[in-house]
Amino acid sequence: xxxxxxxxxxxxxxxxxxxxxxxxxxxxxxxxxxxxxxxxxxxxxxxxxxxxxxxxxxxxxxxxxxxxxxxxxxxxxxxxxxxxx
Amino acid sequence: xxxxxxxxxxxxxxxxxxxxxxxxxxxxxxxxxxxxxxxxxxxxxxxxxxxxxxxxxxxxxxxxxxxxxxxxxxxxxxxxxxxxxxxxxxxxxxxxxxxxxxxxxxxxxxxxxxxxxxxxxxxxxxxxxxxxxxxxxxxxxxxxxxxxxxxxxxxxxxxxxxxxxxxxxxxxxxxxxxxxxxxxxxxxxxxxxxxxxxxxxxxxxxxxxxxxxxxxxxxxxxxxxxxxxxxxxxxxxxxxxxxxxxxxxxxxxxxxxxxxxxxxxxxxxxxxxxxxxxxxxxxxxxxxxxxxxxxxxxxxxxxxxxxxxxxxxxxxxxxxxxxxxxxxxxxxxxxxxxxxxxxxxxxxxxxxxxxxxxxxxxxxxxxxxxxxxxxxxxxxxxxxxxxxxxxxxxxxxxxxxxxxxxxxxxxxxxxxxxxxxxxxxxxxxxxxxxxxxxxxxxxxxxxxxxxxxxxxxxxxxxxxxxxxxxxxxxxxxxxxxxx
Numbered sequence: 258x259x260x261x262x263x264x265x266x267x268x269x270x271x272x273x274x275x276x277x278x279x280x281x282x283x284x285x286x287x288x289x290x291x292x293x294x295x296x297x298x299x300x301x302x303x304x305x306x307x308x309x310x311x312x313x314x315x316x317x318x319x320x321x322x323x324x325x326x327x328x329x330x331x332x333x334x335x336x337x338x339x340x341x342x
Numbered sequence: 343x344x345x346x347x348x349x350x351x352x353x354x355x356x357x358x359x360x361x362x363x364x365x366x367x368x369x370x371x372x373x374x375x376x377x378x379x380x381x382x383x384x385x386x387x388x389x390x391x392x393x394x395x396x397x398x399x400x401x402x403x404x405x406x407x408x409x410x411x412x413x414x415x416x417x418x419x420x421x422x423x424x425x426x427x428x429x430x431x432x433x434x435x436x437x438x439x440x441x442x443x444x445x446x447x448x449x450x451x452x453x454x455x456x457x458x459x460x461x462x463x464x465x466x467x468x469x470x471x472x473x474x475x476x477x478x479x480x481x482x483x484x485x486x487x488x489x490x491x492x493x494x495x496x497x498x499x500x501x502x503x504x505x506x507x508x509x510x511x512x513x514x515x516x517x518x519x520x521x522x523x524x525x526x527x528x529x530x531x532x533x534x535x536x537x538x539x540x541x542x543x544x545x546x547x548x549x550x551x552x553x554x555x556x557x558x559x560x561x562x563x564x565x566x567x568x569x570x571x572x573x574x575x576x577x578x579x580x581x582x583x584x585x586x587x588x589x590x591x592x593x594x595x596x597x598x599x600x601x602x603x604x605x606x607x608x609x610x611x612x613x614x615x616x617x618x619x620x621x622x623x624x625x626x627x628x629x630x631x632x633x634x635x636x637x638x639x640x641x642x643x644x645x646x647x648x649x650x651x652x653x654x655x656x657x658x659x660x661x662x663x664x665x666x667x668x669x670x671x672x673x674x675x676x677x678x679x680x681x682x683x684x685x686x687x688x689x690x691x692x693x694x695x696x697x698x699x700x701x702x703x704x705x706x707x708x709x710x711x712x713x714x715x716x717x718x719x720x721x722x723x724x725x726x727x728x729x730x731x732x733x734x735x736x737x738x739x740x741x742x743x744x745x746x747x748x749x750x751x752x753x754x755x756x757x758x759x760x761x762x763x764x765x766x767x768x769x770x771x772x773x774x775x776x777x778x779x780x781x782x783x784x785x786x787x788x789x790x791x792x793x794x795x796x797x798x799x800x801x802x803x804x805x806x807x808x809x810x811x812x813x814x815x816x817x818x819x820x821x822x823x824x825x
Contacts, residue, residue, distance in 0.1 A: 271589060274589075274593065275589075278592075278593055278596040278597075279596070281596070281600055282596050282599055282600055285529075285600045285603050285604060286599060286600070286603050288533075289603040289604070289606065289607045290410065290414070290603070292541075292544075292607065293406060293407075293410050293544055293606070293607070293610070294410075296541050296542075296544035296545050297406050297407050297410075297544040297545050297547075297548035297549075298407075299545070300407065300545060300548035300549050301407060301548070301549055301553070301556075305407075305553070305556070308411065309410065309411065309414060312411070312414035312415055312417075312418050313414055315414075315418045316414055316417040316418045316421055316599065319418070319421050319422065319425070319753075319754065319758060320421045320592070320595060320596060320599065322753045322754065323421065323424075323425045323428075323592060323752060323753055324592045324596065326750075326751065326752065326753045327428070327588045327589055327592050327750065330584075330588060330749065330750045330751065331585060331589070333745070334584060334585075334745055334749050335585075337745060338582060338584055338585065338745075338749065339582070340582050340585045
């Protein structure tokens with residue numbers, strides 16, 4: 258007999274962790290990259306700034322998609338693999 | 343070669359009885375009790391030391407902007423690698439990590455080389471960590487000598503790992519958590535005005551070596567994240583690997599990204615980096631020195647403690663990962679089968695654990711710490727080419743996403759795997775600035791290892807029964823496994 262509430266609580270806890278980590282990543286990474294580029298950026302040609310923006314979007318974007326995919330995977334398999342027993 | 347796999351009686355006996363529903367059983371193999379926070383502790387524990395020291399060589403090469411570019415480029419590569427590792431680790435659930443993935447999806451030459459590379463990467467790092475702990479101890483207690491303290495550190499951590507993986511990684515969790523909290527407190531103290539920041543440092547030290555320095559700095563970018571792929575190596579010892587590995591490893595990856603950004607921010611704001619040969623670029627303990635520059639005693643104490651704990655947790659995690667790689671190599675006859683024993687009481691690969699000690703000591707007393715670390719980085723970079731390649735092969739051999747084979751499906755594949763390989767090769771090529779002989783030596787070493795293992799294991803290569811060994815259906819193009 259599967260305890261549905263237990264599984265919902267378990268998934269909810271994991272979701273809080275995932276959302277919290279993603280928010281922290283966006284806030285800290287965004288703040289640091291923006292602050293450094295706004296002070297040090299004028300020292301390099303503008304086309305190089307594009308490189309920073311490109312890799313910033315890649316690193317944050319892929320990690321967000323990846324971690325959200327982890328949540329999707331947990332939700333999909335939690336009963337099959339009895340994650341919260 | 344593609345798809346060639348090695349069969350051995352030991353590994354068959356271990357795997358064939360594994361049920362679809364992962365249970366917390368205590369089989370004659372490794373104990374299966376680890377949880378997501380242990381995976382986090384293993385991955386972050388190994389890597390966080392690179393944010394306390396070492397990353398600042400990016401400043402010496404490329405200034406503040408070089409360090410930022412290195413952090414973002416290496417971060418992108420590691421995010422992709424860690425997603426590949428999460429998918430492969432939760433699918434295979436084997437202790438060898440990159441070695442087992444290469445064994446199953448590439449072939450014995452690549453498997454042997456990558457297994458050896460993982461072993462060398464972590465054992466060299468363990469030796470370096472133990473030396474740094476000894477130096478810190480000597481600074482606190484000048485009457486101590488470096489040699490005996492290094493030996494004591496290596497012996498103690500080996501003993502902890504011999505006694506059990508849960509105790510070792512729970513200890514790692516607390517040490518790593520304290521070290522990470524120290525970074526968080528330091529960062530928020532600065533941003534909320536507890537001490538004065540110096541934004542003018544950012545422009546003055548932006549690009550001291552010109553544009554070429556920006557790209558030369560890439561070679562030290564891996565310091566921020568080196569070893570996070572090792573988090574997936576405890577999959578075989580996890581209670582629920584398909585939950586613990588992706589959840590713990592991606593939490594670890596975000597921890598490192600956040601920690602790297604915070605470290606870069608406070609250190610560049612507090613320490614001068616305008617002259618590459620002075621200040622932040624050559625600091626031995628940059629976070630600790632930045633705390634000293636803040637003038638707050640509580641932060642100085644916290645960051646000093648963090649520096650010590652992060653070295654210990656890194657060395658501890660390295661013993662765990664290097665021993666698992668050696669154990670997996672031994673289980674499949676790549677090295678002597680004698681090392682594949684599991685302790686009847688503690689359920690650890692105790693012979694492989696003990697064997698890390700003489701090798702780490704040999705590295706530690708070679709007298710070439712920087713060479714040892716560079717060898718560790720090159721070994722890691724080799725893994726970063728072969729891990730995504732293993733995933734590409736895995737996706738090709740098993741294209742359907744059935745939960746039995748692929749419980750975690752990493753996104754944007756195979757494009758991010760190809761991109762990660764390209765970045766790894768670019769970073770490896772930047773080692774020509776200053777480390778060309780180390781790079782050539784390492785590449786020749788692993789090339790020889792490749793042919794040695796490939797030839798040695800021809801006799802073990804045979805038709806692989808995926809159903810029996812992995813409880814998986816046959817690959818989509820089954821004929822490749824018969825090569």
